[in-house]
Amino acid sequence: MKNKLKIGGNNLLLLITIVLFIVMYGIGCVIYEDKGFGHFQTLLNLLITNAGLICVACGMTCVMLTGGIDISVGSLVGLDCMVMAYGMTNLKWSPAVAIAVVLIIGLVFGAVQGFLIGVLGIQPFIITMAGMFFARGMIAVITTDMVNINNETFAKWADWKLQLPFGGYTNRHGVMMNPFIRMPVIIALLVVVITFIILKFTKFGRSLYAVGGSESSAKLMGLNVKKTKMKAYMLSSLLCSIGGILYCLNSMCGFVAQAKFMEMDAIASSVIGGTLLTGGVGNVIGTLFGVLIKGTIDTLVNTNGKLLSSWSSIAISALLCFFIVLQAVFALVKEKKKE
Amino acid sequence: MSKEKNSFWKKCTGSKLFFPAVCLLVVILVNVIKSPSFLQISINNGVLYGRLIDIANRGSEIAILAIGMTLTIAVSAGTDISVGSVMALVASCCCTSLVGYGVNSASSVKMPIIFGVLFGIFIGGVCGCFNGFMVSNLKVQPMVATLVLYTAARAIGLVVSNNQNTYVHVKQYKYLGNFWHIGGWECPIPTPIFVAVICVILATLLLKKTALGMYIQAVGINPKAARIMGINSGLIIFLCYVICGLGAGIAGTVASSRIYSADSNNIGLNFEMDAILAVALGGNSLAGGKFSLAGSIIGAYTIQALSTTLLAFGVKTEQAPVIKAIVIVIIVVIQAPAIQSYMKNRKARKAGATGGEAVAK
Amino acid sequence: MKENEVLTMRGINKTFPGVKALNGVDFTLRKGEIHALMGENGAGKSTLIKVLTGVYDFEAGEIRVDGIDGPVVNHSTQEAQEKGIATVYQEVNLCPNLTVAENLFIGREPRNALGLIQWKKMNKMAQKIVDDLNIDIDVTVALENYSVALQQMVAIARAVDMDSKVLILDEPTSSLDDSEVEKLFKMMLRLKKEGVGIVFVTHFLEQVYAVCDMITVLRNGELVGEYPVAELPRVELVAKMMGKNFDDLASIKEAESSVQDEIIIDAKGLGHKGKIKPFDLVIHKGEVIGLTGLLGSGRSELARVIYGADKSQSGTLKVKGKEAKINSPIDAMKLGMGFLPDDRKAEGVIADLSIRENMILAVQAKRGMFRLLPRSEQEKIADKYIKEIQVKTPSMEVPISQLSGGNQQKVILGRWLATNPDFLILDEPTRGIDIGTKTEIQKLIIKLAKEGKAVIFISSEIEEMLRTCDRMVVLRDGVKVGEIDDEMTQNSIMKAIAGGDKDE
Amino acid sequence: GSSGESAGGSSSGSKDASSSSSKSNDLISIGFAQVGHESDWRTASTESCRSTFSKENGYDLSFVDCDNKSADQLEAVRNFVEQEVDYIIIDPIVETGWDTVLKEAKDAGIPVLVIDRNIKADESLYTAWVGSDFTAEGESAGAWLKAYLEAKKKTDKVNIVTIAGTNGSSAQIGRTKGFNKYVKANGWNLLDEQDGDFTQDGGQKIMESYLKSYKDIDVVVCQNDNEAFGAIDALKAAGKTYGKDGDIIIISFDATNAGLKDVKEGSINADFECNPLAAPYVEDIIKKIKDGGKPDSQKVYVDEACFACDDTVSSFKTDEGKDITMTVVDDKVLKERAY
Ligand SMILES: Nc1ncnc2c1ncn2[C@@H]1O[C@H](COP(=O)(O)OP(=O)(O)OP(=O)(O)O)[C@@H](O)[C@H]1O
Numbered sequence A: 001m002k003n004k005l006k007i008g009g010n011n012l013l014l015l016i017t018i019v020l021f022i023v024m025y026g027i028g029c030v031i032y033e034d035k036g037f038g039h040f041q042t043l044l045n046l047l048i049t050n051a052g053l054i055c056v057a058c059g060m061t062c063v064m065l066t067g068g069i070d071i072s073v074g075s076l077v078g079l080d081c082m083v084m085a086y087g088m089t090n091l092k093w094s095p096a097v098a099i100a101v102v103l104i105i106g107l108v109f110g111a112v113q114g115f116l117i118g119v120l121g122i123q124p125f126i127i128t129m130a131g132m133f134f135a136r137g138m139i140a141v142i143t144t145d146m147v148n149i150n151n152e153t154f155a156k157w158a159d160w161k162l163q164l165p166f167g168g169y170t171n172r173h174g175v176m177m178n179p180f181i182r183m184p185v186i187i188a189l190l191v192v193v194i195t196f197i198i199l200k201f202t203k204f205g206r207s208l209y210a211v212g213g214s215e216s217s218a219k220l221m222g223l224n225v226k227k228t229k230m231k232a233y234m235l236s237s238l239l240c241s242i243g244g245i246l247y248c249l250n251s252m253c254g255f256v257a258q259a260k261f262m263e264m265d266a267i268a269s270s271v272i273g274g275t276l277l278t279g280g281v282g283n284v285i286g287t288l289f290g291v292l293i294k295g296t297i298d299t300l301v302n303t304n305g306k307l308l309s310s311w312s313s314i315a316i317s318a319l320l321c322f323f324i325v326l327q328a329v330f331a332l333v334k335e336k337k338k339e
Numbered sequence B: 001m002s003k004e005k006n007s008f009w010k011k012c013t014g015s016k017l018f019f020p021a022v023c024l025l026v027v028i029l030v031n032v033i034k035s036p037s038f039l040q041i042s043i044n045n046g047v048l049y050g051r052l053i054d055i056a057n058r059g060s061e062i063a064i065l066a067i068g069m070t071l072t073i074a075v076s077a078g079t080d081i082s083v084g085s086v087m088a089l090v091a092s093c094c095c096t097s098l099v100g101y102g103v104n105s106a107s108s109v110k111m112p113i114i115f116g117v118l119f120g121i122f123i124g125g126v127c128g129c130f131n132g133f134m135v136s137n138l139k140v141q142p143m144v145a146t147l148v149l150y151t152a153a154r155a156i157g158l159v160v161s162n163n164q165n166t167y168v169h170v171k172q173y174k175y176l177g178n179f180w181h182i183g184g185w186e187c188p189i190p191t192p193i194f195v196a197v198i199c200v201i202l203a204t205l206l207l208k209k210t211a212l213g214m215y216i217q218a219v220g221i222n223p224k225a226a227r228i229m230g231i232n233s234g235l236i237i238f239l240c241y242v243i244c245g246l247g248a249g250i251a252g253t254v255a256s257s258r259i260y261s262a263d264s265n266n267i268g269l270n271f272e273m274d275a276i277l278a279v280a281l282g283g284n285s286l287a288g289g290k291f292s293l294a295g296s297i298i299g300a301y302t303i304q305a306l307s308t309t310l311l312a313f314g315v316k317t318e319q320a321p322v323i324k325a326i327v328i329v330i331i332v333v334i335q336a337p338a339i340q341s342y343m344k345n346r347k348a349r350k351a352g353a354t355g356g357e358a359v360a361k
Numbered sequence C: 001m002k003e004n005e006v007l008t009m010r011g012i013n014k015t016f017p018g019v020k021a022l023n024g025v026d027f028t029l030r031k032g033e034i035h036a037l038m039g040e041n042g043a044g045k046s047t048l049i050k051v052l053t054g055v056y057d058f059e060a061g062e063i064r065v066d067g068i069d070g071p072v073v074n075h076s077t078q079e080a081q082e083k084g085i086a087t088v089y090q091e092v093n094l095c096p097n098l099t100v101a102e103n104l105f106i107g108r109e110p111r112n113a114l115g116l117i118q119w120k121k122m123n124k125m126a127q128k129i130v131d132d133l134n135i136d137i138d139v140t141v142a143l144e145n146y147s148v149a150l151q152q153m154v155a156i157a158r159a160v161d162m163d164s165k166v167l168i169l170d171e172p173t174s175s176l177d178d179s180e181v182e183k184l185f186k187m188m189l190r191l192k193k194e195g196v197g198i199v200f201v202t203h204f205l206e207q208v209y210a211v212c213d214m215i216t217v218l219r220n221g222e223l224v225g226e227y228p229v230a231e232l233p234r235v236e237l238v239a240k241m242m243g244k245n246f247d248d249l250a251s252i253k254e255a256e257s258s259v260q261d262e263i264i265i266d267a268k269g270l271g272h273k274g275k276i277k278p279f280d281l282v283i284h285k286g287e288v289i290g291l292t293g294l295l296g297s298g299r300s301e302l303a304r305v306i307y308g309a310d311k312s313q314s315g316t317l318k319v320k321g322k323e324a325k326i327n328s329p330i331d332a333m334k335l336g337m338g339f340l341p342d343d344r345k346a347e348g349v350i351a352d353l354s355i356r357e358n359m360i361l362a363v364q365a366k367r368g369m370f371r372l373l374p375r376s377e378q379e380k381i382a383d384k385y386i387k388e389i390q391v392k393t394p395s396m397e398v399p400i401s402q403l404s405g406g407n408q409q410k411v412i413l414g415r416w417l418a419t420n421p422d423f424l425i426l427d428e429p430t431r432g433i434d435i436g437t438k439t440e441i442q443k444l445i446i447k448l449a450k451e452g453k454a455v456i457f458i459s460s461e462i463e464e465m466l467r468t469c470d471r472m473v474v475l476r477d478g479v480k481v482g483e484i485d486d487e488m489t490q491n492s493i494m495k496a497i498a499g500g501d502k503d504e
Numbered sequence D: 001g002s003s004g005e006s007a008g009g010s011s012s013g014s015k016d017a018s019s020s021s022s023k024s025n026d027l028i029s030i031g032f033a034q035v036g037h038e039s040d041w042r043t044a045s046t047e048s049c050r051s052t053f054s055k056e057n058g059y060d061l062s063f064v065d066c067d068n069k070s071a072d073q074l075e076a077v078r079n080f081v082e083q084e085v086d087y088i089i090i091d092p093i094v095e096t097g098w099d100t101v102l103k104e105a106k107d108a109g110i111p112v113l114v115i116d117r118n119i120k121a122d123e124s125l126y127t128a129w130v131g132s133d134f135t136a137e138g139e140s141a142g143a144w145l146k147a148y149l150e151a152k153k154k155t156d157k158v159n160i161v162t163i164a165g166t167n168g169s170s171a172q173i174g175r176t177k178g179f180n181k182y183v184k185a186n187g188w189n190l191l192d193e194q195d196g197d198f199t200q201d202g203g204q205k206i207m208e209s210y211l212k213s214y215k216d217i218d219v220v221v222c223q224n225d226n227e228a229f230g231a232i233d234a235l236k237a238a239g240k241t242y243g244k245d246g247d248i249i250i251i252s253f254d255a256t257n258a259g260l261k262d263v264k265e266g267s268i269n270a271d272f273e274c275n276p277l278a279a280p281y282v283e284d285i286i287k288k289i290k291d292g293g294k295p296d297s298q299k300v301y302v303d304e305a306c307f308a309c310d311d312t313v314s315s316f317k318t319d320e321g322k323d324i325t326m327t328v329v330d331d332k333v334l335k336e337r338a339y
């Protein structure tokens, strides 16, 4: 029994995700070589545009690990953007104040949701649906106008870029193109690393897995299930708020429809990244790749330049379906094996 | 005599429909206070006219969806979040099959309208089969299983209708979503109301005249026991999702007929949330089991009444969700087991303290 | 607290809705003692343990732990652990998705100065623990990859490693094989030497007599007594658990049997891995067969395999001479079988439905979905069986969950009688039913047999079975060990059940 | 890390449009990031681009439908930069947040043209803007109404309801602003103004509600044709008379083919065009740049006509001093209108 293969079903899912990403990206490079798909910057752009989503999806993964779900994230990102925009533009907050306010909103929002779900034991779907309505409605309560961020410091942050010393090329217009990344990318990757450490190396992180694996066992092994769940939703909303800040750095404005349907992207990314919806299995590395796969699909459809945008939705759902079925089959096989 | 009154009152308050009915009444009352003409129904231009008619008319789609949603929640404690998207897909399929692919606007149809409508409903059923298969055979959590079509169906709808609104400018196509004409006579009641009533009657017949209703509750409450006594739990779960899909199909064709076009971007947008909310408002537990269809229907019209009210009060469309959210939270918190047992304990303690008095009450 | 005692519980009361699970129970555990907690299913053993460790709160009573002044009340498992009480609960309570090492250490992982978990150290420590126990496990692999037995061992190892004063083992051996039980015993004896008090719950009598010093017997939530092992012979223990003194158990055999020649059920080599070893069984028309054996010996499993509640993995089944393929219960029902499961809550009642609906569901399922029983018919059936088996209820529209346990059981019995089966399996139909009705049910069984039905009857009360059964099948540890058809006496059966030759 | 300008330095100077078509084929490659596909008007705009920048005309169009997601649009533009297209056309979903990505395009030496919706970015970052003057549309409508009422001798209190477009969109903001100027100036009574989301269903719903709330409605202003269709259905069902010979005046915007059909039939009194055919204007600019020139102005307004169902008012002057001629819709007009 000792030489049991270490690649169990769950690692396999992660492996499939990574391989899939590489294959898809590779195919893109081959087909759209003349359209610059192979440029290093294309890969970096994936990170730049999806930095916010990466944070949000990391939070979603944490919640899904406990066997829950948080569909309020998209609206919360929208609310964060609006608060930042309205605060900095109309109320003349400094960026630091705006960020602090947004983070506090995230924590409070998460605490309320977490309390209702973890302590009162109400289904996560319903509560976070209410959260979704609430946050989206609150944006409109603040203002239904489109608010631009005209704070100079914040604009400077948004504009900041880190030139990478390699992988440059001269484009058709004779300009030397050096690859670069922006601040959100660094923060997002940092968030991934920190979340990874939390999940892998802290007691709280392991409790998330334990609760997702078996709630009753976790309780009998002496873990505080209610608190763990509540913290999970707080973490999700907090990461979501960080994601909201990054999203804001990219979009520089707030309006009612901001980040609509982002929750579904986050869930899909987590699932594609190998997070089990029943809880207990998954990690943020997979989620990162899930986001990248989603981004790659978008980029492929974009680069094609002839397809309807619907195709990327369809491709993502097909992939989602594929992973769900794969997970289900693994689960059924496991059950069979146990008998 | 007063005792009798008490017992009647108790019967009313004890009924599962009490809470939803009160909600509906409260909403209507608020309106009546604001403008007494709210309850007024008149005949205008040969058709019924009034706010109440609007609520009944506009609430039809939610009511139809709520039927299916009630069943999926009852049988699997699972919400079908794909229904809104499926409505859009159904509308696209229906219109495209009538006028052909890529046609933006047509004033004649290629085949009898009934076939287009039936085809649309059939597509809804197919979507239901897909969801049902995922939930009952692959044992995927309902919300996640239906997430696939939630994202895909609307997009497929757009592909089917070539990314544009497909108009069917044919008089007959408007009947389903507006008023029915027979010869020169115009039916004074909006057709969607009939459709909703027919759906409710059909569903009631199916649930009451066959054993399906009993089976659904049995499977929802205790699938293991249901299996032991010979009920095919998987099949029942599957059936519920198919019914839910068919409901989405019907709702989709009605919504499409209202605007005699397939507007894939907007048809059914956020309807899944309203349908789930309707079920919850109807006093049904989202944890599955025993259900009350009547409650869900009342819930559906309560939501519509709420939406209409907010509109009449001039609350901005985008702000309305805040109020919806608060309503949801209040309802589920009242229903939460932790709160219920707390209340029960308090009641018991009170009863213990006051002795027999509480019993007499 | 007396010298030597590490744990005392006095006058513990605990009620669940409708059940008095513990009623004034006392329990005492001393240093270096292995103390068996015995009792039938539902006697309250697990409840007592859960009350002690803070999983449930309790209404009355006092718990004292050595080294702590005053009575203690635990609010969570964690608190109990902090007070030196380590527990292995009845159901394996580990997280299958975590690695073995994590399961051993969760909540108390070795951490570095930054508060981060030291995986390497943890794995090393974990490997040492399992190596000490002599079990072959890679601690870095997810727990779910190992068999239930090994998982059970991990659970035990986790509790043992906690360095506690009190170790509680609630049926740890139910899924272990002999060699593993051996290892466990070795470990228990070692801990005993170190002065740890061990509470040991098991249904295997041999094990009790192999390692235990004291026995506390519970019955129906009440304390029967505390006895040194040496003073309580095996047969007497069984009697104490069942609540009958030897003297009371006079055999009352029905006069004539109604067994006919026609064979209804003919099972050959039917079995289900891990639950019941392949067995042969023939049942005739008009015959009542009793399944007997110690608790957990596989009686229910045997019945379930015939009925198809668990699909048989080997062997063939002939029903009325014809080869039958039973994939699910509905197939069995169509062949004229009925099955009343022993776990009423999990597999019997449909909680929120009314008595009427609960009663007619099986008949309805047999008829098929589209042929709904007319309401009047439903009421007739419900009415008939409410009268016949005396269900105490104000109306047939009352939700079954509002009935007492015994009355719920009657409703479910009614459900199966309503299907008019040729072959009826009754797994503990008399559990929780009062004496009067018990006799009624026994009479009913005999009446059914007279009508030419075959019946399998499982009961923990041997006396009942003696009265009604034509033949007894004896099971032990999932193996059918024999049949008794003549000379069915209390004594012979007790001996067969207790097993072994030690007839003390 | 270093921030700021690209290593290319004087990128804006190194741009030489004529050398840019050194691709193997000499098609001019264009990337177009469209808002989405939410209305007939949008479809017409997309079609206009497709037909103008066709292969036959010497273009290679890469079209991305951004599905109303602003983040996707940023992604699309970044993708165009990597594709090394010659020109980028943006119809911005949101007005703001463009500086960063426009700078990226500029650094790569790619000229950006903005169409339709407004953009709030530094003017040096894009070559030109082509689109409608929404405020002017609203003003025209107001001025027309004033003239029409005078012609009809209706001077008593005028009750107006507005079915607005999606809150926050430039069309909604502009048209509301322009029209409401006249409401104020003439003392009209604006009863209500609610969001119909630019959809037919929205228009119908809002109109139904208005009809119950307000007994006396003289004018209905719908901010696009789809809303007007819905409003007409509601009015019809309620037995109100409207349009040419009716009690209620209906004003609409967009003037799509379907809308003009209703104008011709007399159900809509006046329809103010919002010309979706920006592509020809853009092509002009591109041709100029290619020949080494510059666009005449940074802001180019497309020509927009005004349509009416009859000749009650055939021409008038707005308060802003613009002369406007109303076109009476006949079969010829209808035929010429492709979208
Ligand atoms: N969570 C619960 N809710 C309601 N009743 C319960 C609960 N847990 C146990 N009971 C009831 O309490 C009684 C005692 O159960 P307990 O689990 O203590 O029995 P046990 O002696 O451990 O039996 P076994 O040998 O089967 O493990 C039973 O009647 C059982 O039905």
Ligand SMILES: Nc1ncnc2c1ncn2[C@@H]1O[C@H](COP(=O)(O)OP(=O)(O)OP(=O)(O)O)[C@@H](O)[C@H]1O
Pocket (backbone or CB within 6 Å): C041, C174, C274, C275, C293, C294, C295, C296, C297, C298, C299, C300, C301, C302, C342, C460, C478
């Ligand atoms: N679902 C299960 N998973 C694992 N083991 C099980 C399961 N059900 C039963 N067993 C084991 O199978 C054996 C036989 O159990 P069974 O329920 O048939 O006993 P029984 O004789 O009917 O006892 P009871 O008096 O409790 O009904 C026991 O060792 C039990 O632990």
Ligand SMILES: [Mg+2]
Pocket (backbone or CB within 6 Å): C045, C046, C047, C090, C170
């Ligand atoms: Mg137990």
Ligand SMILES: [Mg+2]
Pocket (backbone or CB within 6 Å): C299, C300, C301, C342, C427
């Ligand atoms: Mg049993």
